[in-house]
Amino acid sequence: MTQSVRWAVLGAGKFAREHMGPAIHAAHGAELVALGTSSLEKAAPFAAFAPNLRVHETYDAVLSDADVDVVYVPLPNHLHIEWAQKALNAGKHVLVEKPVGLKAAQIEPLIALRDESGLQCSEAFMIAHHPQWTRVREMIAEGAIGELRHVDGFFTYNNPDLSNVRFDAAKGGGSLPDIGVYTIGSTRLATGREPLEITFADIDYLNGVDICARVSARFEGFSAHWVTAMNVHNSQSMTFYGTLGRIHVTAPFNPGKYGEARIELTQSDGAARVERWPEVAQYKTQVEAFCASVRGGAAFAWTLEDARATQAVIDAVYAAATSR
Structure with a gap:
């Protein structure tokens, strides 16, 4: 054993x-x-x-x-x-x-x-170990929605407790460090591409931290728009728009807690397909994947290099907002 x-x-x-x-x-x-x-x-x-x-x-x-x-x-x-x-x-x-x-x-x-x-x-980055994101990446790569043209990402919650660590700038607070890693990171995960440019960044600050960020970016072949906030009703979704269809992820980041893990694929010929994963526990699968990497050298789905790349985008967002 x-x-x-x-x-x-x-x-x-x-x-x-x-x-x-x-x-x-x-x-x-x-x-x-x-x-x-x-x-x-x-x-x-x-x-x-x-x-x-x-x-x-x-x-x-x-x-x-x-x-x-x-x-x-x-x-x-x-x-x-x-x-x-x-x-x-x-x-x-x-x-x-x-x-x-x-x-x-x-x-x-x-x-x-x-x-x-x-x-x-x-x-x-637990979502990298959930099969719904493996399927999103496969669908995009296989051309299920044709050529990808735009990504919409939304992740918000309302936290009125200003004593919470997320409102402490000295401790790395803010919506982008807390949940921007998901909207930006999932776009990178699904497409395998990096943004060429942050084209727009509008940030609301409170106590020195970003409480709401509205960001647009340009990738090769497609654009992206991301909204993160700590003062907006709890909502999350990711949608990928292509020339021949759309992929909508209904509970992209907290499946189970927020809603059922589900992908809705709509195609221009009228075909529609829904895939569900009601039983997957993504924190558990993340731990098991890490154990496999430790025990036998299995590849881990999200590396420090991935973390660095996502953080580089967040750094660019802050810089773009500061320069406006």
Whole structure:
């Protein structure tokens, strides 16, 4: 029997508690063995589903735990690079939450350290491990909608809590770091192309962070328009328009929680097809894919280079907005 890949989590925040912690526990070939938190109260929900969990009071103690193979880093955005580097230097594989860095250039040293160490280090871009996005990419590549001409991406939610870390500029807050990685990253994932130019960027700021961003970009052969916001009703969709049809992804980023994972393909000859994935748990499939990459060197669907490329687009968006 193959030994399970042993995981640790740095921090006991809500996302790790409600999503990635349970996903690690449920994933085939993975075991959640350690948690870094000084609060036994915060550790209790993790211990409830992982009864053999070792709780370390410091993150450094987690990195010193010889019985940990992989460290998952879901800390505030400005801490991602620092602790991913520390984990690699401690000999651990690393799955780090998005955005990896707050500037594309910050990711370069992490890529170099990954290569030098021979360890796996990737961004936790979970949608890359959901079959609906594999199908979107296949449909576009196969010409199901003819030549791609335009992409529309929309991801918003309304968070009135100004004390939330997403409103803290010093900690990497803002709608683009939080959810722009999805609209921009999914466009890159589906098309395999990079934008040539940011043609328009209009950003509303509050407390020094972008609370709403309206962005247009030009790719080779098609255009894209993305809207992200932290002060708009919870909505998400991605639509790909071609010369012969349209692909509409109804719950592109949080399937299950937001709605059913579904692709609606409409073609100009009147044909329409719907594909559904009601049972796929994308955080679990992400963990299993990472375990496979650690155990046997299997290719991981989203690399640090992908994270750097998406961040480069976000950097360009900020620059374009500043120059208006």
